[in-house]
Amino acid sequence: GRQQVYVKTMGCAHNSSDSEFMVGLLEEYGYVMTDKMEDADVCLVNSCTVKNPSQDSATNLVKSARAKGKPVVLSGCVPSADHSVAEGLDGVSMLEVTQIDRIVEVVEQALQGHTVHLLNKRRTLPSLDLPKVRRNRCVEIIPISGGCLGNCSYCKTKHARGKLSSYTEDAIIGRALQAASEGASEVWLA
Numbered sequence: 001g002r003q004q005v006y007v008k009t010m011g012c013a014h015n016s017s018d019s020e021f022m023v024g025l026l027e028e029y030g031y032v033m034t035d036k037m038e039d040a041d042v043c044l045v046n047s048c049t050v051k052n053p054s055q056d057s058a059t060n061l062v063k064s065a066r067a068k069g070k071p072v073v074l075s076g077c078v079p080s081a082d083h084s085v086a087e088g089l090d091g092v093s094m095l096e097v098t099q100i101d102r103i104v105e106v107v108e109q110a111l112q113g114h115t116v117h118l119l120n121k122r123r124t125l126p127s128l129d130l131p132k133v134r135r136n137r138c139v140e141i142i143p144i145s146g147g148c149l150g151n152c153s154y155c156k157t158k159h160a161r162g163k164l165s166s167y168t169e170d171a172i173i174g175r176a177l178q179a180a181s182e183g184a185s186e187v188w189l190a
Contacts, residue, residue, distance in 0.1 A: 002032045003111065004160070006040035006070075010058055011048025013190035014161075015076055017132075017141040022075070022103040024131030029104045033133075037064075042071045042111055047078035049156045057171045059085065062092055071110035075100065077160035079119060086117055097146070097161055099124040099128055121162050128167060128175040140179030141188045144172055 005026055011017040022044065034040050035105050043065040047058035058078050071109045072092045077142060079085055079094035086094050093106050093116040102118055109116045134140060145166040148158040176187050 002030055002035040003041040004039055005031045005107065005162040006034050006037045006043045006065075007046070008043070008061060009055055011046075011050065011077065013141050013188055014143045014146070015046055015048055016135065017143050017190055018076065018097065018100050018126075018130045019044075020134055020141065021130045022046070022100050023133040025101065025103050026107065027133055028131045031107070037068065037070065040070060042073065042107055044073045044075065044107070047074060047076035049077040049081045049160055051154060055082075055085075055156075056074075056186065059089065062089055064090060071113070073103070073106050073110050075103070077156065079117075080121070081156040081160035083119055086119065091115055093117065094119055096121060098124070098126060101126050102170045125165055125167060128171045134179075134184065138184055139186045139188060140176065141190055142172055142175050143167070143190045 007019060007023060009016055037043060045058055045061050055078050062072050062074055073095060074092050076097060077096040081185045093110045095103060095106050096119045098121050099118045106116050106118060106137040145164055147161040147164040149164045
């Protein structure tokens with residue numbers, strides 16, 4: 001049988017889009033998604049860290065999955081914003097937001113019992129041409145940028161996604177046209 005992946009996405013539309021890209025890569029490789037953690041061979045938690053309660057939800061879910069004996073990959077803003085989280089979650093693989101295109105590699109390693117931490121920020125944003133599985137087949141979420149210019153005291157987005165960088169107009173338009181050709185009738189810019 002094919003191995004099953006439980007995916008939990010927390011946070012903003014950008015995180016939702018990142019999860020859709022990661023699911024697209026995982027399914028393309030042959031994994032099957034499941035809505036039940038109990039049925040999963042591995043868990044992927046795409047986390048949010050804008051405020052502490054969302055970070056706590058992610059880390060609690062990771063700990064719950066580990067307690068059930070599941071290999072876990074923590075992606076998204078929690079491991080990207082605060083590398084000390086890696087030290088507090090033993091045996092959990094982690095993936096930085098600019099490295100979502102390496103999700104298959106990290107899941108494969110996690111399933112083999114290895115812990116991988118890909119926490120270095122890349123200078124370039126992940127491609128908008130990655131395979132994608134939309135949660136809602138009618139809605140395409142297109143990230144137009146990553147990072148932030150602000151320094152809000154309550155928010156960790158800049159720590160997680162770095163300084164503001166944007167996709168090219170051609171990349172954004174190309175993604176929108178591709179989504180329309182695949183049946184999407186609504187585009188969200190994130």
